[in-house]
Amino acid sequence: MAVSFQHLPKVELHLHLDCSLSREVVHLLEGGIGQEEYLRRFVAPADAAGLPDYLLRALEGIRLMQTSEHLRFVTFDLFEQLRKDHILYAEIRFAPLEHTQGGLSPWEVVSHVVNAMSEAIAKTGVEARLILCTLRHYDAAQSMETARLAREFQGSLVAGFDIAADEAAHPLDQHLEAFRFVRENGIPCTAHAGEAKGAESVWETLEKIAPQRIGHGVRSIEDPDLISTLKLRHIHLEICPSSNIMTRVFPSFSAHSIDQLFRHGISLSVNTDGRAISNTTLSEEYEILHRTFGWEEGHFLHCNLNALDAAFADEPTKARLREALVNGYRVISD
Numbered sequence: 001m002a003v004s005f006q007h008l009p010k011v012e013l014h015l016h017l018d019c020s021l022s023r024e025v026v027h028l029l030e031g032g033i034g035q036e037e038y039l040r041r042f043v044a045p046a047d048a049a050g051l052p053d054y055l056l057r058a059l060e061g062i063r064l065m066q067t068s069e070h071l072r073f074v075t076f077d078l079f080e081q082l083r084k085d086h087i088l089y090a091e092i093r094f095a096p097l098e099h100t101q102g103g104l105s106p107w108e109v110v111s112h113v114v115n116a117m118s119e120a121i122a123k124t125g126v127e128a129r130l131i132l133c134t135l136r137h138y139d140a141a142q143s144m145e146t147a148r149l150a151r152e153f154q155g156s157l158v159a160g161f162d163i164a165a166d167e168a169a170h171p172l173d174q175h176l177e178a179f180r181f182v183r184e185n186g187i188p189c190t191a192h193a194g195e196a197k198g199a200e201s202v203w204e205t206l207e208k209i210a211p212q213r214i215g216h217g218v219r220s221i222e223d224p225d226l227i228s229t230l231k232l233r234h235i236h237l238e239i240c241p242s243s244n245i246m247t248r249v250f251p252s253f254s255a256h257s258i259d260q261l262f263r264h265g266i267s268l269s270v271n272t273d274g275r276a277i278s279n280t281t282l283s284e285e286y287e288i289l290h291r292t293f294g295w296e297e298g299h300f301l302h303c304n305l306n307a308l309d310a311a312f313a314d315e316p317t318k319a320r321l322r323e324a325l326v327n328g329y330r331v332i333s334d
């Protein structure tokens, strides 16, 4: 019989707002879309030709998120998905500069998403924070503009800064000033690395921008010295198994490094990356890890506690969530 992890409380740290539009919300915003067209436009194929091919689907979501009303609908839609998936706490991320085509300023974009999140948190009971992303192909000024937004909204639901998009095609150099700015202002950072490129990309990211967490980082397994350094510096890896298979980082789930990284004692979490683009839920990711590596509730509790330790929320919030998480597992194992 298939094991279900649906009812376990979960923490998700790596989740792109623009990669998570359900068919229902697209149907609402566009006035109708069939399942076949939805899958073609919003979901990456199981055999995507790599990260750039996978990322093409994000553009479809971004195109529909250009007004205050649409940003609000998409945010509420995601929280409803999180509620159904028993997410206790989520860190949602997006790149605000991508949402100005309808005339909104970047400040207004962030403001609308923060306000929608506040309402959605109250309505669903899912606690959440927002991470603002700069993108690899941005120039230094765009990256700095995003960093300044993170500073302006510091103390609201905006809790962190990230760099996303194609690491193989664009270097980090034009983003160093933005990361220096957010670090000097005490804003926590994460960074996509070690996904399309190998361990050297994680090294470069650690040395040049010193984030608290790495998005993916799954190819760190290629370098034992890097594994030691990640442990020594308490760097948390946000791992997205299905996404890594779709972007061909690994040929199969059984070849994925997550189980080895777990055994090495690396702090890591399980994430979807994007619920539409990866065509998954966190419950489904847990089921895949159960089937592939025999992971049980104890593995998931361990990962979720690591995720809360590495979360960008304040300590009182984390303490409250930690208690709710442990109680949730206790009830299930009773």
Ligand SMILES: [Zn+2]
Residues within 6 Å of the ligand: 014, 016, 164, 192, 215, 273
């Ligand atoms: Zn990502």
